[in-house]
Amino acid sequence: MHQWTWSQKKNKDTKNTQPQVKVHGTDEFFSASLYSNLEQLQNILGNNPDIAIRRFYIDIYNVDAAVVFIRGLADKEQIYEQILKSIMLDFRKHENFISEDRVIGSKIKEKMKDHVVTLTDVEELKNIEDCVMNIFNGETALLIDGVDTVLLLGTKKWPSRQIEEPVTEATVRGPREGFVENILMNISLIRRRIKDPNLVLDKYTIGRRSQTTVIVTYMKDITNDNIIQEVKKRLEKINIDQVPESGIIEQLIEDDPLSPFPQLVTTERPDRAASGLLEGRVAILVDGTPFVLLLPITISSILQGPEDYYERWFVGTLVRLMRFGAVIVSLFAPSLYVALVSYHPGLIPTDLVISIAGSREGVPFPSIIEALMMEVTIEILREAGVRLPKPIGQTVGIVGGLVIGEAAVTAGLVSPMMVIVVAVTAISSFSLPQYGVAIAIRVLRFGMMLSAAVLGLFGIIMFAMVITIHLVKLKSFGVEYTSPFIPYRFKDWKDALVRFPTKTLKQRPDMLKPKDSTRIK
Incomplete structure (x- = not known):
C-alpha cells in the first residue's frame, strides 16, 4: 500500500x-x-x-x-x-x-x-x-x-451491473449467479456461501493514480500461512499507475511471466470461489472487474469445472476424462496429421493412406502449409466472433467456417481430411473450462506443428518433452504445478483425473498443506 x-x-x-x-x-x-x-x-x-x-x-x-x-x-x-x-x-x-x-x-x-x-x-x-x-x-x-x-x-452509490449468469463459465447444473464489477457486491456473494467468522478480508489499495481497491480473502483456520504471506508480499511490491482489471494483478504476481500456462485461475462464479477458499486457496478480488483470481493452482485444477462436483461421481469422472482427452486432441491432432502424412505414411493403415492420398491429389501445398492456413483461418474467425456483437459473432463463426472450409476444398487448396482434423481440434479446444488454458494450448499447437514438420514424430516427442520439463519445474505460489502426479501424492488422486464419490473425499488437497485437512467427518 x-x-x-x-x-x-x-x-x-x-x-x-x-x-x-x-x-x-x-x-x-x-x-x-x-x-x-x-x-x-x-x-x-x-x-x-x-x-x-x-x-x-x-x-x-x-x-x-x-x-x-x-x-x-x-x-x-x-x-x-x-x-x-x-x-x-x-x-x-x-x-x-x-x-x-x-x-x-x-x-x-x-x-x-x-x-x-x-x-x-x-x-x-x-x-x-x-x-x-x-x-x-x-x-x-x-x-x-x-x-x-x-x-x-458513507454515501457511496454508483451505477453497477445487476447479478447475471456468468458468460465465460456456463454450466448445465449449478448456481446462475456471477460476480459483477462492484467489489462490495462480490464480497457479499462469497459471504452468502461462507457464513464463517474465520473468513478474512484484507484490503489493499493498489495503483498510484487509480487507487484501486484489492481484497485478499482466505480462511484463517484452513489456508496455509506461507501461501498467505507470499501473496501479501507480492501484492505489496506492486508499484503501478493503474489497475483496470484483475489480469494486471495476475501478471504482476505470477511465478513465471514467460510461461504460456496460467498460474492463477480466473473465475466469475461465486460458488467456485467459495469452494476454492474452503479447500485452502486464496482469492483476490479487484474492484471494477467480475473476474476473481484463485491461487495456488495445479494442472489438474485448471481442467476441472464446478459441475464436476454437482453431478454424481461417475458422471463427473466421465466429463473430466473427456476434458483431459480434448486437451490431448487439441494439442496433438494437427501435428500428428502433419507428421504421419509427411514422414511416416507407413504407420497409417493401407486403406486410410490411400484415401488420404486421393483426397490430397491436386493440393499444391505440403501438409504443414495446409495445417497453418486452416489453423490461422480458424483463429481469425474465432477472434472475429468474440469481437462482434453476439448474434453476428455466432453467425460469422459458424457460417464463415463452413463457407471457407468448403471453398478451400473446392478450390483444391486444402484436402477434406485436413478440414476434418482442424474442425475436430477447434471443437476440442472449446471444451476447456478455462480461457487461459485454451489460449496456452492454441499457442503450443503451432509450435507442435512446426516441430512435426521438421522432425516428424521425433519432433513431436521432443516438443512434448520440453513442455513436460517446463511443467515439472513450474510452481504456483510454492505448490508444484504437476501435483499430485509429480511429486506423487496418492491421497489427492481421488480428485485429479477421476472424481471419487463425495463420501470418500474426506480430506482437503494435501498439496495445499491446509491447517485443517478434514473436510468430511
Missing part, C-alpha cells in the same frame, strides 16, 4: 493550478478554518463539473459548514435526507437539548456525529490526502468551521 500527497504546479500564464500526484512522506492536515480547508480541497479537486461543494449555515451554533462530494459516485438522496436535512431542518427541533453547548465549538462535531447524522458509516479524518481519496471513492466530507477534523460520511 502506498502513501501519496498532492502537490500543485503553477502555470506561468495563469493563476490556475493543476493537481499532480507525487510520492511524499509528509502528511498535510486540516486546519480549524473552513475556508482554508475548502480552498485546499478545491485546488486538489479542481474546477471539474462533477465536484460538488455545498456550503450552508448552522444557525443553532452560529457556524458555517460545507459538504464536498462527487456527483455520480455519491448518493444525492442520502446526502439530502440524512445529512443536509438532518442538520439544517431537524437540528432545530433539538434546540433545548443542545443549547448548553451552543458556544462550545469543540462539541459541535460530536453532536453531529452522535445525534444528527443518521448514516451508518461515519469516520473522522485529519489527513487531507485520505479525505481526497475517500471522496473519489464516493464518500461525502462534512467540514465545520472551527473544527480541524473532517467527518467522512
